Amino acid sequence: MPMAVCHGQTVIQFLEAFAPKHLAVPDDRIGLQVGTLEKPVRRVMIALDVLEPVVDEAIAKGVDLIIAHHAPIFRPLTALRTDLPQGRLLAKLIRHDIAVYVAHTNLDVAPGGINDLMAERLGLLDTEVLDPLYEEKLKKIVVFVPKTHHRQVLDAMAEAGAGWIGNYSHCTFNVEGTGTFLPREGANPFIGQPGKLETVEEIRLETIVPEPLLKRVIQAMLKAHPYEEVAFDVYPVENAGRVYGLGRMGKLPEPLSLRALAEKVKEAFAVSAVRVVGDLDRQVETVAVLGGDGNKFVAKAARRGADVLITGDVYYHTAHDALALGLALIDPGHNVERIVKDALRARLAEELRRAGYATEVIASELSTDPFRFV
Structure with missing residues (x-):
């Protein structure tokens, strides 16, 4: 077909x-x-x-x-x-x-979006957000699953975005126990029969989920779960969620002269020339990148400890501000996006x-x- x-x-x-x-x-x-x-x-x-x-x-x-x-x-x-x-x-x-x-x-901020791509092209290590916009809230979701369908429900929830911690997926905690229910008239139970109290060996599956993905995770969980009526709970948690924002900062694998980094930028982004602000023989290691027009982020990059900011559309007076702050600039153009x-x-x-x-x-x-x- x-x-x-x-x-x-x-x-x-x-x-x-x-x-x-x-x-x-x-x-x-x-x-x-x-x-x-x-x-x-x-x-x-x-x-x-x-x-x-x-x-x-x-x-x-x-x-x-x-x-x-x-x-x-x-x-x-x-x-x-x-x-x-x-x-x-x-x-x-x-x-x-x-x-x-x-x-x-949203494509600049997104993990794996433009700013992450720029950082990856330059081989930056230990990257973090340059200008945080917000911290994602987390929820804990708990669901009770019969043993026979435990892995099916776990996988469905993980694929929908639950249970991710850093580069690890399927992060859950599971406890065995006994569930009880009594199907009433009109029920169509997966296990048992109406009018009879049933006991079932179940697993309490709990995991965390970013709040924006909660609805999708619940839908995936309900679809994978065999029960007609699914018992689950959602709790607020105080754990820090992922930080989202504009730009990235990271370390070069080894310090380079500003001149050498400018050549690396030309190669990484396939541009024939870049504009550079600062001493070309200066050694730099901590690098900030921001796709597009980054003039508003010069002071932020300097405060965060960057040696150099790689961004586009640098203005004349902004370049002077960067020099005064001790921040080098490399401008490969807006089009590197x-x-x-x-x-x-x-x-x-x-x-x-x-x-x-x-x-x-x-x-x-x-x-x-x-x-x-x-």
Whole structure:
């Protein structure tokens, strides 16, 4: 039986499981900006920018949905004129029924998102968030499962996101005991019969779950559990959850001169030149990275003890501020965020494949960097 293509809303559900909206900074321009998700999606294209050549590429490749990092509609529209560039771009999208969905700072903040990709490209060790935005709350969930279905329920909950501590999954505690119940009239018990008190050897399975994933974990648990009525409890806990935020900080495997690190940045991000602020012979070890425009984070990086901040769009006066703070800067350009295209393509394609969908995911092949070095 041939695999079905995915519905637009389903594609976005997979995306938001990785980069949920609540990770975005307030008032960020994210979500559906053009078209509709209420349609089958045969081909998805991952893009950094939605420019007219990118839209032409999408049309030529039969794309139904563009997932972009930068919003094509960033400021409120006062007119939609097709004789001007933005109006012409939007008209092409609508005419060819191509939806545009934007994942911006939520894709920066997400574990495995742009900032983690930048840190990985540079081989940074012991990374942590540069600018924390919030700490995820945790819940403890306890469910009582017959021995025969213990592993089935445990696996379902873990796959839905429960029981993760750092790089360890399936972290649970389990105690054997005896459960009792008396099915009343109208019940359809998995074990026993109506009107008779039953005793069952059960396992108390308990684990932690991030609050945003609680509903999904409960649904997975109920689906995997054999009982008609499932006994489970949810408790608040005071344990510190994962910290989410913008940028990353980490250590180089060994100290490098600022000059050598600049060359490493050029190689890691495939750029022909970078702008550098600071003494090129200075030894640096603690590195902060932040995709996009990082001017607002210079003071933060300096306070956190970074030797150098790698970011884009550095302003002239910000560079002077960094020098005064003793912080070196390397500016490889805003467009290095393009590294997310292939990474997100691979991740989303694998999720759709595992779910049995035939929807294809491609990455835009066009460079949208407006700058050239001569």
